Amino acid sequence: MAEPQRARPKPTPETQHFWDGTKAGELRLQRCDACAHVYFPPRPFCPSCASRKVSVFKASGKGFLYSYVINHRPAAPGFTPPYAIAVVELDEGPRMMSNIIDCPQTPEALELDMKLEVAFQELDDKIALPVFRPAKG
Amino acid sequence: MRKNQVAVVGAAETTELGVIPGASQLQLHADAALNAIADAGLKLSDIDGFATAVETPQQVCHYLGIKPTWVDGTSVGGCSFMLHVRHAAAAIEAGLCKTVLITHAESGKSMIGKQPRFTAADSLNGQFEAPYGVYGPPSMFPIPVLRFMKTYGITHEQLASVAVVQREWAAKNPRAMMKDPITVADVLNSRMIAYPFRLLQCCLVTDGGGALILTSADRARDFPRKPVYIMGTGESVETPMVSQMETFNSSRAFKTAGPLAFKEAGITHGDVDHLMIYDAFAHLPLFGLGDLGFMPYEETGRFIAEGNTRPGGKLPLNTNGGGLSYMHSGMYGMYALQESVRQMRGIAPAQVPNAKISVCHGVGGMFAASGTIVFTNEK
Numbered sequence: 395m396a397e398p399q400r401a402r403p404k405p406t407p408e409t410q411h412f413w414d415g416t417k418a419g420e421l422r423l424q425r426c427d428a429c430a431h432v433y434f435p436p437r438p439f440c441p442s443c444a445s446r447k448v449s450v451f452k453a454s455g456k457g458f459l460y461s462y463v464i465n466h467r468p469a470a471p472g473f474t475p476p477y478a479i480a481v482v483e484l485d486e487g488p489r490m491m492s493n494i495i496d497c498p499q500t501p502e503a504l505e506l507d508m509k510l511e512v513a514f515q516e517l518d519d520k521i522a523l524p525v526f527r528p529a530k531g
Numbered sequence: 532m533r534k535n536q537v538a539v540v541g542a543a544e545t546t547e548l549g550v551i552p553g554a555s556q557l558q559l560h561a562d563a564a565l566n567a568i569a570d571a572g573l574k575l576s577d578i579d580g581f582a583t584a585v586e587t588p589q590q591v592c593h594y595l596g597i598k599p600t601w602v603d604g605t606s607v608g609g610c611s612f613m614l615h616v617r618h619a620a621a622a623i624e625a626g627l628c629k630t631v632l633i634t635h636a637e638s639g640k641s642m643i644g645k646q647p648r649f650t651a652a653d654s655l656n657g658q659f660e661a662p663y664g665v666y667g668p669p670s671m672f673p674i675p676v677l678r679f680m681k682t683y684g685i686t687h688e689q690l691a692s693v694a695v696v697q698r699e700w701a702a703k704n705p706r707a708m709m710k711d712p713i714t715v716a717d718v719l720n721s722r723m724i725a726y727p728f729r730l731l732q733c734c735l736v737t738d739g740g741g742a743l744i745l746t747s748a749d750r751a752r753d754f755p756r757k758p759v760y761i762m763g764t765g766e767s768v769e770t771p772m773v774s775q776m777e778t779f780n781s782s783r784a785f786k787t788a789g790p791l792a793f794k795e796a797g798i799t800h801g802d803v804d805h806l807m808i809y810d811a812f813a814h815l816p817l818f819g820l821g822d823l824g825f826m827p828y829e830e831t832g833r834f835i836a837e838g839n840t841r842p843g844g845k846l847p848l849n850t851n852g853g854g855l856s857y858m859h860s861g862m863y864g865m866y867a868l869q870e871s872v873r874q875m876r877g878i879a880p881a882q883v884p885n886a887k888i889s890v891c892h893g894v895g896g897m898f899a900a901s902g903t904i905v906f907t908n909e910k
Contacts, residue, residue: 401650403658413658435659435775461678461779463670464726470666476726479663479670481774491660491774501726506681523662 400472402517409436411450416522421512423453423486434488455512456529457484464499482510482526496527534796535910537620538751538758541571541744542872545636548858549708551738555644559636559740560591567632567742572755578744580628582619584611584635584862585646591634601628607768608895609809609862611635612743613788613902616868617764619745629746636740637860660772668811671897673728675779676814680727682780682828685817687727689832691718693813694731694855696841701852703842703881708735709856732813734859741865743872748910759875762888763796763905765789773897782894784901785822789892792903793823796888800825804886805874806846807867809893810853816840819892823903847883850874864893868904875908 405413412435415422425432426440427447439446462480469475478499483489495513497503509529514522543566545551545559554562560583568575575596582603583591592599603618605611612635619631638645650657665671679685695715701707713731721730751758767787770776777783793799800823808819816835821828825846834840840848851857851870858866871891873879889906 400664401657401661402652403662404652405658406653409655409658435655435772461674461676463673463676463728464723465664465666465670466723466725468666468669470661470664470670473664473666476723477664479665479674479725481674481779489774491663491665491772493663506677517662 398471400517401470402521403523408438412436413521415452416514416524419514421453421455421524422450423484423488424448424450432486432488434490454485457482457510457526459494459504459506459508459510460489461506462494462504464501464504478504480526490524493525494527495525532621532624532764532795534762535760535907536748537623537745537761538748539743539761539872539906540746540751540754540756540758541567541573541742542869543567543570543742544866544869545740548706548739549737550640551638552641552643554638556636556638557586557590557594557644559638559738560586560634561595563636563740563742564595564632564634567744570756571744573630573744577630578632580619580622580631582615582631582633584615585637597632599628601631607900609811610864610893610895610900610902611862612865612868613891613893613904614766616743616745616761616904617766617902620761620764623745623747629750631745632742633745634740634742635862635865637862638738639860640736640738656772660774668897669725669728669733671773672812673725673814674773675776675898676727678779679814679817683831684829685832687719688715689836690727690732690813691715692836693810693816694718696835696838697810697849697853697855699841700850700881701856704852704857705880707852707857708737709852728812731855734811734854734863735856737858737860739858739860741869743868757876757908759872760907760910761904762907763792763794763798765791765795765903766901768900769898771896771899776898780828781822782818782898782901784898785818785892785894788901788903789823792890792905796905798888798905802888803846803890805850805871805883805889806848807871807889807891808848809863809867810849810855811859811863811894813855815894816848823890823892842881850879850881850883864902867891867893871904871906875906
């Protein structure tokens with residue numbers, strides 16, 4: 395029997411550019427051409443001013459650890475507990491849920507406000523998932 | 532909405548609470564509804580308005596044999612019933628119906644006739660949260676806690692004290708699921724679920740249901756029970772994705788719904804004799820005390836740890852034992868409303884002496900939605 399699989403995202407027309415970006419090794423956000431608001435998750439209009447004139451851009455991939463839990467039970471399929479489920483605040487402003495790699499999954503190692511940088515995990519030949527690791531230097 | 536124009540005239544929970552292997556979720560709706568109808572001294576044919584969540588109004592109405600002229604299927608999570616009360620009060624005032632039945636039931640433990648929850652892979656939650664290992668409320672609801680603790684200097688011991696104090700209330704309640712006394716050390720030594728929360732800081736998983744019947748205040752005087760008036764109401768939603776809340780230092784939905792209800796009721800915090808804050812997890816009463824404006828967020832942890840919300844304290848909170856100790860079938864808002872009604876009728880197992888105003892504050896999803904009802908027993 396196959397191992398239970400981690401949940402895989404399925405893009406929609408509005409989010410395809412984001413998942414194309416992660417596949418290309420880029421974290422892509424959107425900025426409103428009218429009011430300059432930067433937002434996430436993706437949508438083809440500005441949730442701040444409702445303008446439909448928005449642009450996709452490559453984000454810095456830098457941010458900090460805003461908050462997290464370390465999940466012990468029940469574990470999601472494809473995960474070995476304990477594992478941290480984090481929310482990262484990006485330097486551009488939006489926040490996103492993620493996992494923290496290359497770091498012990500402990501309260502001592504996971505310090506709020508620690509600097510993070512994006513990395514990409516290939517889930518299959520279609521989806522690369524943005525995750526974060528402690529920033530170097 | 533004008534205050535005190537609509538009243539609760541029937542209120543009941545399912546005959547049993549806890550583990551109910553002998554009934555489907557739909558039958559639990561019917562059991563609660565029939566109990567509430569008996570409580571109000573009504574017949575099923577007297578009901579002309581109906582509201583429920585998760586199950587559809589058509590499902591429950593057909594099963595019960597109700598022919599409504601007004602329905603509300605608002606389903607925004609565990610506070611849906613607070614929103615139903617608000618909507619029903621507006622509908623009765625507008626003359627759309629006269630007598631509204633609101634039902635909730637959930638076979639949360641036994642899972643009989645309950646549809647499994649499912650997150651589609653192409654939904655926003657499915658794309659941007661599910662791949663990171665969220666798996667049920669314990670892995671999501673506590674995500675804001677560490678930020679909240681850091682911002683306001685809240686300690687693990689203070690968060691543990693929430694569970695301890697609510698167990699004190701539950702000990703007074705024969706229908707509470709968990710009644711044995713616990714200490715802060717017991718909480719902090721219980722099994723880790725999702726750091727920083729341990730088992731005793733997470734809600735129970737049980738079966739049960741409840742139902743309410745509302746009618747105009749003018750008609751309410753003719754019913755067998757003491758009327759409990761709807762003094763003020765508020766509601767809002769924020770986001771289904773906990774990661775996308777505006778901030779983890781408060782809940783926007785709480786901060787919208789709560790003050791709306793206080794303003795409509797024309798009350799200040801000092802007027803509140805009894806308070807319910809939906810406690811799916813131990814941090815919710817702290818968010819609620821802050822977001823509803825009872826005190827600065829920095830003081831919320833200490834306020835509970837020092838015993839101000841315990842039996843005999845100055846602000847009795849979650850007097851049935853709450854979702855942590857009384858029961859939690861999955862959508863607890865109905866049970867918070869039932870306890871507020873009992874307190875206003877003067878018949879609660881842990882009755883607050885001379886309580887005249889009760890505030891009942893609910894959450895839906897992971898801070899996704901909120902509803903607040905202010906009740907009074909004086910018109």
